[in-house]
Each structure stands twice: as structure tokens, then as C-alpha cells.
Amino acid sequence: MAKKPDEPKQIQPPDEGGEIPWSLILSILGFLALVLLRRFLRLLFPMLFVLLVLVPMLWYLWRQYKYRDLWAVVPEYDRLQTLLDRLRLRSYAGVVQNGMKHLLAARDRAEKLQAYLYQEPPARVQDRIKDLQQQLADNPDAERRVFLEKSLADAHETLVHLEELQEFLHKYEDSKAVLAGHFKNTRLRIELEQMRLEEGTSLHSDDLDRLMTEIRTFDTMYETVDRRPGQGSGEAVGEEEGSPPVPPPDRQAQ
Numbered sequence: 202m203a204k205k206p207d208e209p210k211q212i213q214p215p216d217e218g219g220e221i222p223w224s225l226i227l228s229i230l231g232f233l234a235l236v237l238l239r240r241f242l243r244l245l246f247p248m249l250f251v252l253l254v255l256v257p258m259l260w261y262l263w264r265q266y267k268y269r270d271l272w273a274v275v276p277e278y279d280r281l282q283t284l285l286d287r288l289r290l291r292s293y294a295g296v297v298q299n300g301m302k303h304l305l306a307a308r309d310r311a312e313k314l315q316a317y318l319y320q321e322p323p324a325r326v327q328d329r330i331k332d333l334q335q336q337l338a339d340n341p342d343a344e345r346r347v348f349l350e351k352s353l354a355d356a357h358e359t360l361v362h363l364e365e366l367q368e369f370l371h372k373y374e375d376s377k378a379v380l381a382g383h384f385k386n387t388r389l390r391i392e393l394e395q396m397r398l399e400e401g402t403s404l405h406s407d408d409l410d411r412l413m414t415e416i417r418t419f420d421t422m423y424e425t426v427d428r429r430p431g432q433g434s435g436e437a438v439g440e441e442e443g444s445p446p447v448p449p450p451d452r453q454a455q
Contacts, residue, residue, distance in 0.1 A: 270308055273377050274301070277384035284388055288395075296413045297384070304380060311373045314366045323363045330356045387413070 235242075268275045278301050285294040333353040340346055 271304065271377065274304065274381040277381045281384045281388040284391055293413055300380060307373050311370055314370055318363065318366060321363065323360060323367065326356055326360045326363060330360065
């Protein structure tokens with residue numbers, strides 16, 4: 202008669218009745234640490250309190266300084282940047298960041314130009330030109346007239362340069378409202394596309410690319426102040442046309 206094979210022994214689970222839960226151990230250790238360190242915590246509490254108050258205050262003051270004179274743009278910039286980061290549209294986020302970076306550079310340049318124009322206002326140069334023209338008309342001396350003509354030409358050149366600086370300042374002031382509008386329109390467009398995604402349609406990038414292109418026109422705005430008298434606006438336009446195209450849209454995060 203054949204012998205029946207032995208049945209495999211079942212592995213019994215270990216008896217956990219006598220083990221202490223790790224959560225209880227950690228709670229006891231944490232309580233002991235607080236008891237032992239209570240004196241140090243009491244001594245460090247004023248410093249911790251100061252840091253909790255000082256750090257947010259320093260961050261607030263730094264943000265106020267960084268975005269000074271741009272608070273008409275910053276709220277829309279923050280909303281759009283948060284939306285692009287949440288959707289992982291990194292190439293579009295880079296375009297928006299570049300637009301804001303160059304607007305900050307234009308702001309810094311505008312502050313220097315305002316200080317310069319305050320010291321040398323165009324009205325003073327215009328008065329100087331009128332005075333030189335009057336002297337040139339009243340002075341018959343040939344050598345003196347040569348000197349006056351050269352001074353008059355220099356004054357006209359200075360006036361043209363100052364007017365270009367004023368034009369840049371006007372363009373900078375107008376661009377703040379325009380760029381804030383671009384940021385808002387882009388954010389609303391993306392939010393509308395998100396509603397379409399909920400209905401099963403895909404994200405359309407054509408209109409978004411157009412909006413990003415409009416934002417990117419501000420990238421070289423601060424460079425136009427370097428134009429000298431006699432340099433036409435066509436060169437500035439050529440710089441914008443020669444700029445690299447808007448990067449391709451990112452894939453929509455699933």
C-alpha cells in the first residue's frame with residue numbers, strides 16, 4: 202500500500218500580541234524629548250518668534266522693492282504663472298517669465314532716465330536753442346558764428362536724444378497696462394480651453410501661441426532706449442522680427 206505524501210505544513214503568523222506599537226514608542230520618545238529640551242525651547246522661543254515675524258516681513262519688503270511701480274501688472278502675472286505651472290505648460294511659462302523679466306529691466310532703465318531728465322529737462326535745452334539762435338542772428342563775427350553754429354547743432358542733437366528718452370518713458374508707462382491685459386487675456390483663454398477639455402475636446406494652441414507672441418514683443422522693449430539720433434525705428438522692428446519664434450506648446454498634462 203502506497204504511503205500518502207506528507208501534507209505541507211502551514212506557516213503560522215507570528216504572535217504579535219506582545220509587541221509594542223511603534224506609534225506608542227515614538228509618542229513616548231517625543232514626549233521625553235520635549236521634557237528634556239523644554240529649557241532650551243524656552244530660551245529659543247523669543248528667537249523663534251522673532252524669526253516667524255521677521256522672515257515674512259523681509260520677504261514682503263523684498264517683493265515690494267522688486268516689483269515697485271509694477272503693481273498694475275504683478276497680480277495678473279502671478280495668476281497666469283500659477284495657472285501655467287499647474288498645467289505644466291513650461292515653454293509658455295518661460296515666455297511669460299521673460300516678458301516680466303524684460304519689463305523689470307525696462308523699469309530699472311526708466312528710473313535712471315527719469316533721474317537724468319530731471320537734471321537735464323528738454324525745456325532747458327529748448328531755451329538754450331532759442332538763445333543760441335538769437336545770438337547767431339545778432340552776431341556778425343564769422344568766427345563767433347562758426348562756434349555758435351556748432352553749439353546749436355550739438356544742442357539740437359541733445360534735444361533729439363532727450364525726446365527719444367521721453368518716448369521710451371511713455372512707451373514704458375503704456376506697456377504696463379498692455380502687458381497686464383495680455384496676461385489676463387491669456388489666462389482667461391487657457392481657462393476657457395480647460396472647460397473645453399472637460400467636454401472631451403483637445404487644447405487648442407493656435408490662439409495661445411498668438412497671445413504668447415504678443416507677450417514676447419515686450420522682450421526687446423528696454424533695448425530701444427539705446428537708439429541714437431538718426432537711427433530709424435526700422436532697426437528696432439528688425440530686432441523683433443529676427444527674434445526666435447515662440448517655442449512649441451507643451452503637451453497637456455494628463
